[in-house]
Amino acid sequence: MHIGILTGGGDCPGLNxxxxxxxxxxxxxxxxxxxxxxxxxxxxxHRVRPLDAAAVTGILAEGGTILGTHNKANPFEWFGAxxxxxxxxxMAYVHAxxxxxxxxxxxxxxxxxxxxxxxxxxxVVGVPKTIDNDIALNERSFGFDSAVAVVAEALDRLATTARxxxxxxxxxxxxxxxxxxxxxxxxxxxxxVILIPEQPFDVDAVAARCRANEDAGGCTLVCIAEGAHExxxxxxxxAQVADSPDPIxxxxxxHWLQHALQPRVRSEVRTTLxxxxxxxxxxxxxxxxxxxxxxxxAARLVATGQFGRMVALQGGVCTSVPIAEVANxxxxxxxxxxxxxxARAIGVSLGQAGQG
Ligand code: F6P
Numbered sequence: 412m413h414i415g416i417l418t419g420g421g422d423c424p425g426l427n428x429x430x431x432x433x434x435x436x437x438x439x440x441x442x443x444x445x446x447x448x449x450x451x452x453x454x455x456x457h458r459v460r461p462l463d464a465a466a467v468t469g470i471l472a473e474g475g476t477i478l479g480t481h482n483k484a485n486p487f488e489w490f491g492a493x494x495x496x497x498x499x500x501x502m503a504y505v506h507a508x509x510x511x512x513x514x515x516x517x518x519x520x521x522x523x524x525x526x527x528x529x530x531x532x533x534x535v536v537g538v539p540k541t542i543d544n545d546i547a548l549n550e551r552s553f554g555f556d557s558a559v560a561v562v563a564e565a566l567d568r569l570a571t572t573a574r575x576x577x578x579x580x581x582x583x584x585x586x587x588x589x590x591x592x593x594x595x596x597x598x599x600x601x602x603x604v605i606l607i608p609e610q611p612f613d614v615d616a617v618a619a620r621c622r623a624n625e626d627a628g629g630c631t632l633v634c635i636a637e638g639a640h641e642x643x644x645x646x647x648x649x650a651q652v653a654d655s656p657d658p659i660x661x662x663x664x665x666h667w668l669q670h671a672l673q674p675r676v677r678s679e680v681r682t683t684l685x686x687x688x689x690x691x692x693x694x695x696x697x698x699x700x701x702x703x704x705x706x707x708x709a710a711r712l713v714a715t716g717q718f719g720r721m722v723a724l725q726g727g728v729c730t731s732v733p734i735a736e737v738a739n740x741x742x743x744x745x746x747x748x749x750x751x752x753x754a755r756a757i758g759v760s761l762g763q764a765g766q767g
Contacts, residue, residue, distance in 0.1 A: 412442040413712055414461065414508045416670050418476040419450035419484070423542045423554030423692035425702035427478040430517050431467040432706025433538075438464060440714050445508065446477075450517070451524060452484035456502045459508065471699055474692045480517075483655045485524055490653075502531055512718060514623035514709050516540050517650060519547075520657055522721060523738035529719045530705035536712045537721030537734045538705050542690050545589035548721040548732045553702040558689040559584065559596045565685055566600025566632055573630035579621050579672060579680040581633040583665030585689050587657075588646075589743045590636045592689065597634030597759070604631065604760040606668075608638035608646065609744045610751070612762025617668070618675035620760040625677050638659040639762075660685075704729050 418426050434444045444462040447453035470477055489497040512534040515525040518534030518541040518583075525535045539546040540559035549567055562584050573580040582602075586592040590607020597605035598680055604620055606612045621631045638661050640646050665682040673680045679723075694702065701724070708722045708729040720731040745750065754761060 412437075412440070412511045413445065413509050414715070415447050415459070415505075415508070415513045416443050416478070417447035417450050417453060417513065417515055418478050418480045418540070419517035419524070420480060420493060420540070421518070421690065422475045422480050423540055423690055424474050424479075424557035424692060425553035425698040426516060426540060427470040427473045427581045428694060428699045428702035429538055429553070429706040429709075430462070430477060431470055431542070431595055432703040433514050433710050434462045434467045435464065436707045436710030437713065439522045440710065441736060442713070445510065446598075449479040450481040450484050450521070451486050451501070452481045453478075454504055455484065455486055455489065457504060459576060463471060465486035465546060474694065474695050481519070483652070485520075487524065487527055498527070498531060501528075502533065505533055512713055513538065514538065514713065517541075519737065519739055519741065522546075522734050526719075526734045529734065534718035535734065536709050536718060537737070538709050539721055539723065539737075541587050542592065543589055544591040545741045545743065547588060547737045547742050548725070549721075549737075549742070551696040551701065551724045553694065553705060555591065556695045556701075557692070558592050558698040559599060560695050561689045561692075562592060562596025562634065562685060563599035565683065566596070566602055566634060566640055570601065570630075570632055573632060577625070577628075577630050577678050579631045579633065579678055581635060581665045581669055581680065581682040583635050583637055583662070583684045585685070586638060587661060588635045588638045588741055590639065591744060593634050593639070594744060594754070598754060600632070600634065602619050602634035602759065604633040604634045604762060605754055606633065606635040606639040606762045607744055608636055608640065609746070610761050610763065611642040611644070613642055613764045614668070614671045614675070616760065616764045617762050618664055621672065621676045630678070635665050641662055678753065708732070726748070
């Protein structure tokens with residue numbers, strides 16, 4: 412068997428741990444492994460390299476991806492040729508390389524492209540990746556724990572300076588349309604207020620919480636997801652990226668909230684945009700282990716000929732689901748989520764009127 416591996420979409424901590432595990436497990440099965448550079452771009456531009464044990468030694472704890480990635484390269488809508496479909500050329504190259512199957516490590520965009528190649532006859536196994544933890548039918552993606560650790564540490568640091576100055580400190584997290592990073596990071600960092608896209612907020616409710624803290628002589632820590640928005644309002648768009656499967660880039664709601672809050676509170680309000688710091692750096696031990704489990708499971712799916720499927724964690728156990736059921740879907744925070752209930756139970760404000 413000759414298997415290709417690629418990483419698509421935004422990078423995240425743990426990608427190298429997956430590449431290592433897939434490669435070592437496939438080599439142990441007697442397969443030959445080829446790394447494809449910069450996601451599907453490598454299949455269009457013929458950029459590949461052999462992966463052996465030496466190539467994946469020492470990369471377990473390394474952030475990013477040794478193969479490189481791309482979040483715009485979609486062979487079905489090729490941006491280099493104004494939306495042309497170059498999937499036929501890609502399939503010809505796949506045959507010329509002699510690839511029997513592809514392991515595609517990526518988010519929902521990568522899964523939907525993988526699904527379309529599956530339909531053209533390229534056997535594909537998917538591995539879910541994202542710091543956002545928003546891939547459907549998968550309760551935990553590697554990279555998420557590392558991002559949450561960054562948010563928690565940032566809040567710890569913001570807390571001491573907030574306390575010293577009696578300020579309102581806002582930390583804006585990533586997460587796209589899901590609030591998982593802000594919710595779990597906010598809980599881990601002891602935020603007084605957690606604002607997520609799934610629970611539209613009232614500025615007056617947030618201000619009331621800040622003023623109550625001021626009256627008690629304290630400061631306020633607000634953890635806000637980039638997709639959070641006022642009740643009846645829209646998400647804050649930072650940029651529109653042409654040619655991307657997901658052209659909307661969110662960001663800036665933290666500063667929007669700062670300006671909305673400042674006239675309503677006595678203390679000074681400051682904002683920290685955590686940004687790509689959440690995506691870089693070394694994976695936590697949890698993510699290294701999860702990534703290794705996912706990689707080994709992907710190799711097992713290849714070895715047993717179970718194609719068109721994505722590795723998934725369900726009930727704490729590695730399993731797989733049809734890629735077709737995952738492509739172009741998101742997993743957001745449900746209204747009855749246990750973490751939301753825990754936050755409410757300990758008095759964390761979710762920005763809802765009357766909640767305090
Ligand atoms: O999906 C991962 C993610 O980091 C999101 O949380 C964020 O909105 C987006 O990617 C940022 O993308 P870019 O790296 O293109 O700015």
